Amino acid sequence: xxxxxxxxxxxDAIDRILAAxxxxxxxxxxxxxxxxxxxDEAIAPRPIPFPWKLALPGMVLAAGTIGWLIYEFIRTxxxxxxxxxxAAPRLASTTQMVLSPVVWIAFALALSLGSWALARxxxxxxxxx
Amino acid sequence: xxxxPIAAAEHETDRDSADVARVLAGDVGAFEGIVRRWQGPxxxxxxxxxxxRGRAEEMAxxxxxxxxxxxxxxxxxxxxSTWLFSIxxxxxxxxxxxxxxxxxxxxxxxxxxxxxQADEFEDRRQREALRRAVLALPHRYREPVVLFYFHEMDxxxxxxxxxxxxxxxxxxxxxxRDLLRKRFPYLNPKAEATHMxxxxxxxxx
Numbered sequence: 205x206x207x208x209x210x211x212x213x214x215x216d217a218i219d220r221i222l223a224a225x226x227x228x229x230x231x232x233x234x235x236x237x238x239x240x241x242x243x244d245e246a247i248a249p250r251p252i253p254f255p256w257k258l259a260l261p262g263m264v265l266a267a268g269t270i271g272w273l274i275y276e277f278i279r280t281x282x283x284x285x286x287x288x289x290x291a292a293p294r295l296a297s298t299t300q301m302v303l304s305p306v307v308w309i310a311f312a313l314a315l316s317l318g319s320w321a322l323a324r325x326x327x328x329x330x331x332x333x
Numbered sequence: 334x335x336x337x338p339i340a341a342a343e344h345e346t347d348r349d350s351a352d353v354a355r356v357l358a359g360d361v362g363a364f365e366g367i368v369r370r371w372q373g374p375x376x377x378x379x380x381x382x383x384x385x386r387g388r389a390e391e392m393a394x395x396x397x398x399x400x401x402x403x404x405x406x407x408x409x410x411x412x413x414s415t416w417l418f419s420i421x422x423x424x425x426x427x428x429x430x431x432x433x434x435x436x437x438x439x440x441x442x443x444x445x446x447x448x449x450q451a452d453e454f455e456d457r458r459q460r461e462a463l464r465r466a467v468l469a470l471p472h473r474y475r476e477p478v479v480l481f482y483f484h485e486m487d488x489x490x491x492x493x494x495x496x497x498x499x500x501x502x503x504x505x506x507x508x509x510r511d512l513l514r515k516r517f518p519y520l521n522p523k524a525e526a527t528h529m530x531x532x533x534x535x536x537x538x
Contacts, residue, residue: 222482
């Protein structure tokens, strides 16, 4: 159904000009160009869907680890705040300071290794490599 | 009276449904029938969005590829043409946002004097200036104007293509046409009459 804009009141020169735009005829190669692209798409391998089922446990684990790290960091900062003093550090706390980064580095390496192993396993299951 | 390419293509709904079914069953070649029927309307629609023939064909091709990818999402209870035009409008809108074609409306050409409309060349130039001025309209008014005239002044079809309520499209269309009338006052017969009364001259002669 055509609308009331077609009524004489509105059918002014602007309407007449814009309604009577020229008709283009697609170029001769247009159809062939579209079909070529369509055929290319049809034979292209389908994109690999993201393996949510496999990735979800890893993502939950990673989120939990990050949350735990943040919690530990905040707790450590809050715990150490009252201990700030100008007295010479005791041997035990010095050892703790040296060991602490080592533990963290080891933990980070283990996490990276775990992530790499998981990614490799997922990739092998989907025959990426 | 000669039938418009859109009307001609819309009469072939059954063939569209049959071709879609064949494509979904794995016959890639069946898509050719759809392209053959709709290439004209889609290229012409794109032409009204950008007024650049080469670019119009590229945009129409992208729209057809998008339709090909989403063919399974077409529900046969809705019109194939509405579905296809909606996809095309989305593609064209996105494309023109990325690479705009037109200068702002204030910079678009306008008729210098009413008298200059007299000769045929000038008349043609002004018609083209008006069509280009449509592209210079603010985005929210441009698309309703483009689609309204593309769909042979059918507001309902323009609204369905844009996925907006008819009332919204009518309001934007009215505002867009107002902007054009203000930009091209001498093309409006009422303005011409007012001009004649105030100056005693016929603007067209």
